Amino acid sequence: DAGVIQSPRHEVTEMGQEVTLRCKPISGHNSLFWYRQTMMRGLELLIYFNNNVPIDDSGMPEDRFSAKMPNASFSTLKIQPSEPRDSAVYFCASSLTAGPYEQYFGPGTRLTVT
Amino acid sequence: GIQVEQSPPDLILQEGANSTLRCNFSDSVNNLQWFHQNPWGQLINLFYIPSGTKQNGRLSATTVATERYSLLYISSSQTTDSGVYFCAGLMGAGSYQLTFGKGTKLSVIP
Numbered sequence: 001d002a003g004v005i006q007s008p009r010h011e012v013t014e015m016g017q018e019v020t021l022r023c024k025p026i027s028g029h030n031s032l033f034w035y036r037q038t039m040m041r042g043l044e045l046l047i048y049f050n051n052n053v054p055i056d057d058s059g060m061p062e063d064r065f066s067a068k069m070p071n072a073s074f075s076t077l078k079i080q081p082s083e084p085r086d087s088a089v090y091f092c093a094s095s096l097t098a099g100p101y102e103q104y105f106g107p108g109t110r111l112t113v114t
Numbered sequence: 115g116i117q118v119e120q121s122p123p124d125l126i127l128q129e130g131a132n133s134t135l136r137c138n139f140s141d142s143v144n145n146l147q148w149f150h151q152n153p154w155g156q157l158i159n160l161f162y163i164p165s166g167t168k169q170n171g172r173l174s175a176t177t178v179a180t181e182r183y184s185l186l187y188i189s190s191s192q193t194t195d196s197g198v199y200f201c202a203g204l205m206g207a208g209s210y211q212l213t214f215g216k217g218t219k220l221s222v223i224p
Contacts, residue, residue, distance in 0.1 A: 043200065043214040056210040091157060100204070100212050101147070105157040 004106035006092050012112045018080040021109045024073055025094030033100060034067055035091040036078050037108075043091075049075065051100050057065075082113045117143050120201055120215035127191050127222050135186040135218045137201035141157045143200060145204040146184045151217075152197040160186070160199075190223045 013019055025032050034046040047057045049069045062068070064083070065099040069075040079086055089110050093103040117140040127133055134201045139146065148160040159173040161168050163184065168175055172191075177184040188195055198217040 008153075042216060043202075045210070045212050048210045056139065059211060093157075098208055101145070101162050103159050107157070108155055108157075 002069065002102055004092055004094055006090075006106035006111060007081040007108050009107060010110050010112075012114065013082055014114055015083055016081045017113075019086075019111060019113075020084045021077040021090050021092075021111070023075045023077070023092030023106060023113065025075070025092070026104055027040075027057050027073065029094035029104070030072075031095045031098055032069060032102075033036075033103060034075070035105075036088045037091065038088045043102070046077070046090075048100065071097050079111075082111075084113045087111055087113050117205070118201060118203055120199075120211050120218050123216065123220070124219045124220060127220065129191060129193060129222055129224050131191050131222075132187070132189045133191060133220070135188070135199050135220075137186070137215055139182050139184070139201075139203050141182070142206050143203035144179070144206070146179075147202050147212070148175055148184070148186050148193075148198040149202065149214075150197055151200065152194075188220075191220075193222045193224055196220055196222045200224040204206075215224040 007022045032049040033037045037043045046059045047067045067077045087106045091108045092106045095103045119138045121136045138175045145164045150158045161179045165177045165179045174187045200217045202212040202214040
């Protein structure tokens with residue numbers, strides 16, 4: 001099993017550019033989560049999908065952020081336009097169960113917006 | 115206010131020593147979980163422990179929900195145990211929002 005796969009691992013972009021982060025969950029897992037980690041705010045849940053349907057997006061910071069899960073094996077997190085304060089490590093996680101229990105995390109994408 | 119508090123914030127151990135990490139949480143937090151983030155940033159879910167005790171190798175965790183705290187025990191620590199340990203809980207019934215503590219940074223030295 002390859003685990004949760006995220007790409008890119010590192011992204012450096014200029015303010016105002018569109019950024020797309022990608023995630024492939026573990027095969028057979030029904031739940032997918034996007035998290036953001038910063039020094040100031042720690043780890044925060046952005047959005048939770050179950051069976052490809054967004055269940056809780058209350059953590060999405062603002063309209064510049066959007067997430068999709070077109071099928072069970074792929075999800076994207078898009079930031080448009082990006083701002084320097086979006087710089088963070090973004091983690092994707094998946095789990096077999098409904099809800100954030102026994103999650104397996106991807107390696108993260110380190111985003112730097114200059 | 116603060117809803118998930120961890121202590122100590124930093125801990126340095128000699129290899130082979132034992133340690134206890136503590137997580138206090140407020141009334142609105144339930145379904146406690148423990149995570150480890152290694153020095154390379156990888157996050158691993160250690161325990162889902164809303165109550166009671168669980169053990170996995172040298173690690174064990176105990177949650178006393180009635181007293182709103184959870185403990186993570188590390189026995190015979192190894193350098194690979196280094197990293198940051200987070201506890202997290204769900205905010206209320208039916209919530210999917212995990213609230214994380216600020217973490218305990220553990221350094222195990224040989």
